[in-house]
Amino acid sequence: MTTTETPSTDLLTIEGLGHTYGGATPFTAVGHLDFTVPQGAFVSIVGPSGCGKTTMLRCISGLMRPTQGTVALEGAPVTGVPRDLALVFQDYSRSLFPWRTVSGNISFVLDKNTLSSEERKERIAEVLNAVGLDGAGGKYPWQLSGGMQQRVAIARALAYRPKILLMDEPFASVDAQTRAELEDLMLRVRDQFGMTILFVTHDIDESVYLADQVLVLSKSPSTIVAKIDIDLPRPRDQVSTRELEQFVHLRSDIARMIREQSQLKKAA
Numbered sequence: 001m002t003t004t005e006t007p008s009t010d011l012l013t014i015e016g017l018g019h020t021y022g023g024a025t026p027f028t029a030v031g032h033l034d035f036t037v038p039q040g041a042f043v044s045i046v047g048p049s050g051c052g053k054t055t056m057l058r059c060i061s062g063l064m065r066p067t068q069g070t071v072a073l074e075g076a077p078v079t080g081v082p083r084d085l086a087l088v089f090q091d092y093s094r095s096l097f098p099w100r101t102v103s104g105n106i107s108f109v110l111d112k113n114t115l116s117s118e119e120r121k122e123r124i125a126e127v128l129n130a131v132g133l134d135g136a137g138g139k140y141p142w143q144l145s146g147g148m149q150q151r152v153a154i155a156r157a158l159a160y161r162p163k164i165l166l167m168d169e170p171f172a173s174v175d176a177q178t179r180a181e182l183e184d185l186m187l188r189v190r191d192q193f194g195m196t197i198l199f200v201t202h203d204i205d206e207s208v209y210l211a212d213q214v215l216v217l218s219k220s221p222s223t224i225v226a227k228i229d230i231d232l233p234r235p236r237d238q239v240s241t242r243e244l245e246q247f248v249h250l251r252s253d254i255a256r257m258i259r260e261q262s263q264l265k266k267a268a
């Protein structure tokens with residue numbers, strides 16, 4: 001803990017972001033989004049199914065060019081995938097190379113020009129330790145459980161020291177116990193690596209449990225319905241944090257907002 005407050009600076013700045021898919025019947029998935037993610041913040045994004053969360057993340061990551069608005073990382077416009085950004089997807093089985101070992105999957109993203117072989121080994125050991133997979137470097141992804149494979153994907157993302165991690169429903173395909181463990185893992189590595197995280201999820205409880213702020217999206221064409229600061233005490237705990245009256249109120253408020261949005265659109 002520091003004794004002096006340092007003003008937070010915005011790492012990611014989204015201004016007027018919108019995306020319309022072209023084709024015979026153009027479809028506007030993302031309407032108009034304005035938000036910032038401060039350095040070191042954990043921001044969750046929730047919204048009704050199909051509201052454009054993945055489209056938004058693709059635009060923010062530079063994988064897709066938005067049809068409207070701008071994305072800037074540390075003030076520089078994002079026009080392709082920036083070096084300082086890492087993505088973790090839901091489908092870990094397709095994001096790891098099955099023919100490479102765990103260490104091989106991680107070393108693949110490390111630059112051989114700037115890191116010596118010894119430094120790469122140290123980096124791999126460090127991130128495997130951070131995700132609780134000491135000693136698993138020689139295994140192949142198919143020898144690991146789903147939760148372990150997602151840990152490898154997280155380790156790989158951390159290995160090249162991105163400034164921001166974008167996560168798209170990363171824990172949607174694992175069982176409840178593993179999900180809770182991976183949530184706590186994210187809170188630990190966020191502290192350990194000083195990571196800034198933008199986290200898309202369908203799970204309202206998860207969004208509140210992890211975040212400093214939750215952004216609630218409307219249905220497509222999505223806009224931001226609410227930006228909710230989550231002032232729950234840290235460190236958080238899977239049992240005692242979720243028992244807090246404040247937690248229960250926050251999750252109910254967000255669930256109500258999402259339901260209202262869905263009903264508004266149906267009535268329209």
Ligand SMILES: Nc1ncnc2c1ncn2[C@@H]1O[C@H](COP(=O)(O)OP(=O)(O)OP(=O)(O)O)[C@@H](O)[C@H]1O
Pocket residue numbers: 021027029048049050051052053054055056220
């Ligand atoms: N390539 C595409 N061309 C046309 N429409 C698309 C394309 N990709 C997505 N869409 C549409 O855009 C909308 C938003 O999709 P997107 O996957 O971004 O939403 P989402 O919120 O991530 O969905 P989910 O809640 O299912 O994870 C959906 O109606 C989808 O059908």
